[in-house]
Amino acid sequence: MADAANPLRSILYALAANLSIAIAKLVAALVTHSGSMMAEAIHSFADTGNQLLLLLGLKTAKRPPSPEHPLGYGKTIYFWSFIVAIMLFSMGGLYSLYEGWHKLVDPHPLNSPWIAIAVLVFAIIAEGLSLRGCIKEVNKERYGRSFWRWFRETRSSALLVIFGEDLAALLGLVLALFFVAMTMITGNPVWDAYGSISIGVLLVLIAFFIGIEVKSLIIGQGVEPRIKQEMVVFLESQPGVDKVFNLLSLQLGADVMVAAKLRMAPQTDADAMVAQLNEVEAAFRAAFPQVIWRFFEPDLND
Structure with missing residues (x-):
């Protein structure tokens, strides 16, 4: 890199x-x-x-x-x-x-x-x-x-x-x-x-x-278009994510805030869904360390 x-x-x-x-x-x-x-x-x-x-x-x-x-x-x-x-x-x-x-x-x-x-x-x-x-x-x-x-x-x-x-x-x-x-x-x-x-x-x-x-x-601007596209592609490549409905970002100097609405892969219960969402968030944090604040919302529709 x-x-x-x-x-x-x-x-x-x-x-x-x-x-x-x-x-x-x-x-x-x-x-x-x-x-x-x-x-x-x-x-x-x-x-x-x-x-x-x-x-x-x-x-x-x-x-x-x-x-x-x-x-x-x-x-x-x-x-x-x-x-x-x-x-x-x-x-x-x-x-x-x-x-x-x-x-x-x-x-x-x-x-x-x-x-x-x-x-x-x-x-x-x-x-x-x-x-x-x-x-x-x-x-x-x-x-x-x-x-x-x-x-x-x-x-x-x-x-x-x-x-x-x-x-x-x-x-x-x-x-x-x-x-x-x-x-x-x-x-x-x-x-x-x-x-x-x-x-x-x-x-x-x-x-x-x-x-x-x-x-x-x-x-108030979001991240650069190139970076936003990278974020969407990364999230949709995660095993627990079926689709990214929407992703909003806000550039805060060197730091970034991201909110995303996701359709998650089916899970057996709520605890499994939360665990899967936490895994996705951890992977996202490692891939985009400039994102200090992350808010992921699982949903069925946009």
Whole structure:
């Protein structure tokens, strides 16, 4: 069996990359007066804060169930992931749009543009390594699906957010490099303003798509379709189960709750039926250890 995806590893990759990049971008932005660079610096600092929030979310999601929260705190990570999407939208996207508009109204020539070019090249390499590490974790749970389909179906909000952030950061850096280079070539600072606006639009769009997916998790989603099908097939393969009438699931962070209505094989008495149902539940628990809560109902009809 392949190793499970590890969101924590991807978060740490992104945190190290974004913190170093943010400092380098800020210094370059202050020296060059580049709007694209300042937009990218704010974006990277926002991403650094986002990774800290995701770490907090992963930690609090591990708290054990309590009388007030009998299903645990696993969905806490969804809340913090949604906050990250809002920060990416506001501190990243909207600020970049504002910075671009400001540069259009009051353009300034770039100082020492080669500093900006050098920082952007360094940042592209660092973000590329971070995205590569994230993709390595994503591939552990893609199972041949396209990245877009995985993005729509995954229940790992932390990994989804890091993937979206890393992708936005890398694309934003490429845009910044292009527009700074165009500013150098043409001598027209308006190109730099266009770069900031383009980065802002990119961040707003990616934050919007992340927000949609995380919102669905907050409202309540079942397990991925692939996993649900595996559960149904497994139950129907058990000797004591004739048919699975219905199976409902709820994703609770890393944990899962499952309720199933089953037609059991005929038994001699009620005690034998209960014993058979317990055997099925034990086998199901061993096959799907992420399912912490299981409710199996024997019935004759759906």
